[in-house]
Amino acid sequence: MFKIFRYSLSDLLRSSWSYFYFSFYLLLGFGLLFFNPDVSKSVITLMNIIVVFSSLIAVVFGIMYYYNSREFIELLLAQPIKRSDIFIGQYLAVSVSLSLSLLLGVGIPFVIYGVADADLVKNFLVLMTAGIFLNFIFVAVAYNIALYHENRIKGFSYAILFWLFMTLIYDGLFLISLMMFKEYPLEKASLAATLFNPIDLSRILILLRLDISALMGYTGAVFKNFFGTTLGLTIALFSLLIWVILPVLNIYRKGNKKDF
Amino acid sequence: MLRIFLCIILLYSQLNVFAQTVRVCKTCELKTLQAGIAQAKSGDTLHIEKGIYKEHEVIVDKPLTIIGKDYPVIDGEMIGEIIRVISDSVTIDGLFIKNVGTSYTSDFAAIRIKRSKHFLIQNLKLETLFFGIYLEKSDDGIIQNNYIKGNAKVEYQSGNGIHLWHCKNVQVLNNKIYNVRDGIYFEFVNNSLVQGNVSINNLRYGLHFMFSNNDIYKDNYFEDNGAGVAVMFSKFIKIENNTFKKNKGAASYGLLLKEINDATISNNIFQENTIGTYLEGCNRITYANNNLIQNGWALKMMGACFENKFIHNNFIGNTFDVSYSGGNTTDNRFDYNYWSEYAGYDLNKDGTGDVPFRPVKLFSFITTKVPESIILIRSSFVDLVNFSEKVSPVFTPEHVSDSFPSMNKF
Amino acid sequence: MIEFKNITKKFGKLQVLEQVDLSINKPGIYAILGPNGSGKTTLIKCLLGMTIPTSGQIFVDGQDTKGKWEFRNQISYLPQIANFPKNMTVTELLRLIKTLRKQASAEQPLIDVFGLKPYLNKNMGTLSGGTKQKVNLVLALMTDNPIVILDEPTSGLDPLALLELKKLIKIEKEKGKTILITSHIMSLVEELSDEIVFLLEGKIHFRGTVDALKTKTQTVDFDEAIAQILKPSHV
Numbered sequence: 001m002f003k004i005f006r007y008s009l010s011d012l013l014r015s016s017w018s019y020f021y022f023s024f025y026l027l028l029g030f031g032l033l034f035f036n037p038d039v040s041k042s043v044i045t046l047m048n049i050i051v052v053f054s055s056l057i058a059v060v061f062g063i064m065y066y067y068n069s070r071e072f073i074e075l076l077l078a079q080p081i082k083r084s085d086i087f088i089g090q091y092l093a094v095s096v097s098l099s100l101s102l103l104l105g106v107g108i109p110f111v112i113y114g115v116a117d118a119d120l121v122k123n124f125l126v127l128m129t130a131g132i133f134l135n136f137i138f139v140a141v142a143y144n145i146a147l148y149h150e151n152r153i154k155g156f157s158y159a160i161l162f163w164l165f166m167t168l169i170y171d172g173l174f175l176i177s178l179m180m181f182k183e184y185p186l187e188k189a190s191l192a193a194t195l196f197n198p199i200d201l202s203r204i205l206i207l208l209r210l211d212i213s214a215l216m217g218y219t220g221a222v223f224k225n226f227f228g229t230t231l232g233l234t235i236a237l238f239s240l241l242i243w244v245i246l247p248v249l250n251i252y253r254k255g256n257k258k259d260f
Numbered sequence: 261m262l263r264i265f266l267c268i269i270l271l272y273s274q275l276n277v278f279a280q281t282v283r284v285c286k287t288c289e290l291k292t293l294q295a296g297i298a299q300a301k302s303g304d305t306l307h308i309e310k311g312i313y314k315e316h317e318v319i320v321d322k323p324l325t326i327i328g329k330d331y332p333v334i335d336g337e338m339i340g341e342i343i344r345v346i347s348d349s350v351t352i353d354g355l356f357i358k359n360v361g362t363s364y365t366s367d368f369a370a371i372r373i374k375r376s377k378h379f380l381i382q383n384l385k386l387e388t389l390f391f392g393i394y395l396e397k398s399d400d401g402i403i404q405n406n407y408i409k410g411n412a413k414v415e416y417q418s419g420n421g422i423h424l425w426h427c428k429n430v431q432v433l434n435n436k437i438y439n440v441r442d443g444i445y446f447e448f449v450n451n452s453l454v455q456g457n458v459s460i461n462n463l464r465y466g467l468h469f470m471f472s473n474n475d476i477y478k479d480n481y482f483e484d485n486g487a488g489v490a491v492m493f494s495k496f497i498k499i500e501n502n503t504f505k506k507n508k509g510a511a512s513y514g515l516l517l518k519e520i521n522d523a524t525i526s527n528n529i530f531q532e533n534t535i536g537t538y539l540e541g542c543n544r545i546t547y548a549n550n551n552l553i554q555n556g557w558a559l560k561m562m563g564a565c566f567e568n569k570f571i572h573n574n575f576i577g578n579t580f581d582v583s584y585s586g587g588n589t590t591d592n593r594f595d596y597n598y599w600s601e602y603a604g605y606d607l608n609k610d611g612t613g614d615v616p617f618r619p620v621k622l623f624s625f626i627t628t629k630v631p632e633s634i635i636l637i638r639s640s641f642v643d644l645v646n647f648s649e650k651v652s653p654v655f656t657p658e659h660v661s662d663s664f665p666s667m668n669k670f
Numbered sequence: 671m672i673e674f675k676n677i678t679k680k681f682g683k684l685q686v687l688e689q690v691d692l693s694i695n696k697p698g699i700y701a702i703l704g705p706n707g708s709g710k711t712t713l714i715k716c717l718l719g720m721t722i723p724t725s726g727q728i729f730v731d732g733q734d735t736k737g738k739w740e741f742r743n744q745i746s747y748l749p750q751i752a753n754f755p756k757n758m759t760v761t762e763l764l765r766l767i768k769t770l771r772k773q774a775s776a777e778q779p780l781i782d783v784f785g786l787k788p789y790l791n792k793n794m795g796t797l798s799g800g801t802k803q804k805v806n807l808v809l810a811l812m813t814d815n816p817i818v819i820l821d822e823p824t825s826g827l828d829p830l831a832l833l834e835l836k837k838l839i840k841i842e843k844e845k846g847k848t849i850l851i852t853s854h855i856m857s858l859v860e861e862l863s864d865e866i867v868f869l870l871e872g873k874i875h876f877r878g879t880v881d882a883l884k885t886k887t888q889t890v891d892f893d894e895a896i897a898q899i900l901k902p903s904h905v
Contacts, residue, residue, distance in 0.1 A: 007758075007766050014757050038669060040554070040577040041600045052640060072755050075809075077720045078747035079770045082739050171641035178633050179626070186632040194635060203638055211637055214556025214579035216508040217534040218631050256737070259681070259721040 004076065004089025005096075012065075012097040021057065021098065025105020033113045043123045046106065047206050050127055051199060055134045056163050058098055062142025063159045065094050067152050074260050087255035091143050091248065098135045103128055126209050130202035133240045137198045138163070140247035147254045166199045174200075187220040195235075198243045204236045285309030293318050293326075293334065293343075300324055308332045308355065316361070320345045320352075328354035331385060336360050336370075338388075345373040351380040360389040362417060369394035369419070373401070382406065391419035392440065397426045404433040410440035412463040420445040421462070424452070432457060442468040443485065446475070455479050465490050466507075477502060488513035488533060495521045503529045504536070513538045514555065520545060529553070535560050536578070539568070548572050549670060557583045557624070561592070568592045574669050575619070576600045579637060582619035582660060583628070590659040594619065598666040606667045617665040620656040622649035671695055671848055672717065672817065677726035679712055679872075686712045687723070688872040697816075699839065699849045701859040704869035705900065710852045711750060713869065714819055717850075718747055730817070743773070748810035750821040756795030760786065760805055763794060767809050777812040783834050784808065800826040811838060818842055818849045824858060836862065860892040868899060875899065 012018055028049065032042035066073075069090065076086045110124050142159050149155040174193050178186055194200040207215060208227065215227040226232040282304055284296035293315050296306045302322045310330040316339045320326070324347075333356045336342040340361040343352065350373075357370040369391035373379050379401035385408075386392045392408045395401070403422060412418030421437035423445040424430060430449065434456040437443040443459030446452070446469040458481045459466035466482035467489040469475075478500040482489050488507035491497065497520070504514035514533035517523070519541045526548045530536035536555035539545070541564040550573045552558035558578040559570070565588045575581045577600055596612065604613035623642050627634050636642050649656060672694040679687040686709045694700060702710045715721035717728055719735055719742070727734055730741045754763055768775050781787060784804040789797060797805070803826040810820065820839075824832055839862055842849055853859055859866070860880055868876035868883075876883060876899060880892060887898035 003766070003769055007762075008755075011755050011757050038576065038600050044577065044600075048638070048643075069755060071749070074720065074749050075754070075767075076770070078718050078742065078745070078749065079767065080739055080742035080772075081770055083719070167640045168644070169641075171636055171639040175626070175633055175636055175641060175645075178630050178636075182630045186630070190632040190635050200636075200639065204635075207635075207637065210554070210577065211556065211579040213508055213532050213534050213554060214637065215634060216512070217510055217556045218634055219510040220632075223632075223635075257722060260715065 001082075001085035001089045001092075004081070004086055005092050008069075008090045008093030009097055012093055013100075017061065018097055018101055021061075022101040022105045025102055026108060029106045029109030033109050039117075039120065043120070043127075044210065047127060047130075047210070050102070050106075050131045051134065051202055051206070052167055054098070054102055054131045055138045055167065055199060058095075058135045058138035059142045059159045059163045060156075061098060062091075062094055062139035063146050063155050065090070066143055066146035067155065077260055084252045084255045087143065087147070087251050088248065091139060091251055095136045095139045098139065099132045102131045102135065106131075123209055126205055129237075130205045133244065134198060134202055136244045137240070137247070140244060140251060143251050144247050144254070147251065147258055166197050170197050171200065187222045191222065191226055195239045198240060201236050201240050201243070204232065208233055208236075279303045279305065281305045281307055283307045283309065284313075286311040297321075297324065297326075316340050316342050318343045320347060320350050322347050323349035325351040326353065326355070327351075328356070331356040333358065338362070340366070341368045341372060343371045345371065345376055345379060348376050349378045350376065352382075352384065353380070354383045356385040356387075358387045358389070360391065362390045364416070367391050367394060367419060367423075369423070372396065373398045377401065380404075384408075389419065389440070391423055392421045392437070393423070394420075395422075395424045395427050395430065398430070399427055400429045402431045402433065403435065404431070406435045408435065408437045408440065410438070412439055412441050415441055415463060418463060420468075421459070424449045428452065431455070437462065439463070442466075443482070444468070446470065446472045448472060450474050452476075453478075457481070460484060462486065466504075467491070469494065473497070476500070481505075482507070482514075484508075485512075487511055488516060488535075490516040490518070491520060492516075492518040493520075494523075497523045499523065499525045499528060501527045503531070504533060505529070505531045507533045509534055517542050517545070524548075526550065530555055530558065538562065539565050541565065543567055545569070546571075550574070552576065552578060552581075554578060556580065559583070559619075561585065561588050563588055565589070565592055570594045571596050572666075572670050574598045574600075576669070580621060580624040580627075583624045584620050584657055584660050585628075590657075592660070594660065594662040596664045596666055597662050598669050599662065602665045602667075604665065611667055612664040613667060616661040616663045618650060618653065618656060618661045620660050621646045622655050625655055671697075671731060673729040674713070674716070675727045675729070677713070677716060677723045677728065679709070679716060679721065680724045686872050687716070689726070690872070690874060692867065692874060692877070694848060694850075697843075697846045697848050698864035699843055699851060699862050700865050700867060701863035702850055702852045702867045702869065703859065703896070704875075708869040709872045710869055711821060714747075714821055714850065714852065717819070718742065718745065743771070744815050745817045745819060746810050746813055746815045747818075748806055748820045748823055750825070754794040754802065754805070756793060758794050759792060760790045760794065760797075763805065764809065764812070768812075771813050773813045773815075775812040776814070777808055780808040780812055780838075783838070784831060800828060800831070803827055804831060807835065807838075811842070814845075816847055818847055820849070820851045820853075822852055822854070824853060824855050832858075856893050856896060870900070 032046055036042045073086055141162060145158045146155050282296050282300045284290045290296045290299055293313055300306055305325040308328045310332050312333045312335055314335045314337055316336040334342055336359045338359045338361050342357055342360055360370050361368045370386045370389050372394040374396045376398045377400045381393055381403045382405050384406045387409050389410050393403055408421045418441040420442040421440040422432055426448045428450045430452045432454045436458045438461050441463045442465045443462045444467045449472040452475045454477045456479045460483045462485045464486050466485035469491045471493050473495045476498045480502045483505040485507055507514055512534045514530040514536045516538045521543045524546045529551045531553040534556040536552045536558040538560045540562045543566045545568045547570045552575050554577045557580045558575050560583045562585050599617050602613055602617045604615040606613055623646050674690050674692040677687050677690040704710050712721055716723050735741050764777055786804055789801055865879055866883055883895050887895040889895045889898055
């Protein structure tokens, strides 16, 4: 697995895509930190972009990489290596290369800007955690979609649809159902609903930093316990981890079964 | 002329000869504070030496200066009130007073000043207390540099740090108050000054203040108090240069204003509070040059607010900048503020944005209807909802808008 | 050496292989022939474990291959369409396969034979189809394995390279290997193969030598024989 990972990663790190993606974050980071008078505003903008954009890039790039390396996968499949190692190795390589672009692209401006501000460092760490989780989750989902769909157009459409569903449609339905059932106690239901959406989960990580004051304004005990202690952070991180593990397990399972 | 002057000098020195110093210590003739006071004459100075004095219900009934050396401990043994001042011109300085009795029927205090004037209470340390310094119908005094640390757990079993009732011309300066019910409590207190105090971690309010007019609050620091700071039913007050920080909770406010008229609130910092400033039934308030940073709701206006002016404030990184309920008139003005959410442009380079900023978001309405929906803040869907409302306002009040949003922080 | 036992493969409703039984016990060159869609490539991929049979078993050296990967150490495989990672150079690709196979490999003579030297440091994405196929051949033949599978080895090759390829296959045969070839170039099949396995609609329709096929179809020409065998009378 490590060999496949290493080769795919070195392949990816030399592709112009990685450079493009890295420079995008670099420019964004510099632009927001150095040409914006208000750092807290920059951090909020950066957070929005990372949640929405890195998940989109991860799912699109993941599915593209799989389809483009289809023949290469066939070549590897004929070699004396474990089948699942190929998929997991490639999956890790894509996720790591995207995460590196993000980490360095945003990290370099942050370091140059000065990491003396403890609050800024914490914000940066939260940003990176959320972004890296989203990369690993959305690439895993992309690989799942690709493993089930030979047809590239279909695969792409499902990938985009999945992203759109998680970033927009899910929350829309979520909000509408909250409004419809507002007579009922919704505290636990609304917390549970966020667990099923990785975008919402990474948003929670960010809310815990930025909007804790507003979140503490809610009277319910469950919310208070969730947001007021480290419970919320723990559950959100744990759920994100589950969101990585389950699709990866399925890559493993499907990868062993699939015909080429 | 010279003769008269000499006479005055002579008179003064005569007085000084009469004013004596009385020593109280464990090995002295006078072993208790009570005995010292009984022995002393009006205008005398009482020196309390280091030691532990188990006393309560000490009555100061003549003008005296009581000074502790190296913080002698007055231990009330949890019985009742410890010192009561019922005379004018009393100074109490440098005592460590502890173990005030708790009662459900009487407000026992470490020091109570009753119907007296010209008092000076300073450099005290108060611990394990019910009420700390309790002023009752007393005027023209100073309370300064005291350190008050309570151990309040529940509201009905705890008292206030500095409590003023029916007073005027009192100065409360540079006190530090922790873990009591209300840090500083004012009721019917006029023409007074509260400056440089620190009030942290109190069970209910850092500062609680009612029916008190023409007062000034400045340079105070309030942090992590159960309900923040509440100011109610008062007129002509000035709140300047204070910091209101980290008051988080469902009923927690940086500053709660209720029925306040003609006040000036300026140069304050409101940071990381669930609600930065809450206004209800407030009129003609000038709210200027304040910093509102990372609050849940920076400003919440809950009705019957008229002719208030919000100008030159910085609204930075708040979850919601302004929440506005019905029942406010349309003459509240928001002008020339800096809003970090503002995404407009300034083509004519005059420092203010060319399109007005609407600080009330549709989603803040939704959260009042369905509080649980707060969990969806900053989601793309909510951004979309807010954006569409911004483009064509249907639910949010049209007049709540800053026509001259500043492009830069103040 | 290689044994297919009752292999059935369905892709959804489409039945590609139907209860195929085939055992190859002797070394030699075996041509797997059949019209498009008859299941040639699927059969090969089943052997390699790239495609999982719906039912049946495959044995290599008496070992059931299901869920295993170690048996691939004994197989060299040339896939049909060679499309490699675009950003990798030829050298890197060679190195990758070498590290993966952990076997002694002799790529240098092959590189010389196919004249690949000038391309070694070029990215795979920049190579022409024929050159890619040559790289593909080097990858397949550089390691010394008892079983060699060549799926359409001639595609895109120029006549000179084709000649070299034939030589190479013969050399491999001399070493006593079992070689499976699929090809549309009938002359190549006729020239090289010891035995023919003819697949039709997922079943083995004929198995035997070239001569046996000619006898069966009463033709002298191999192309003709193939055409005859597809006629309804023989089906």
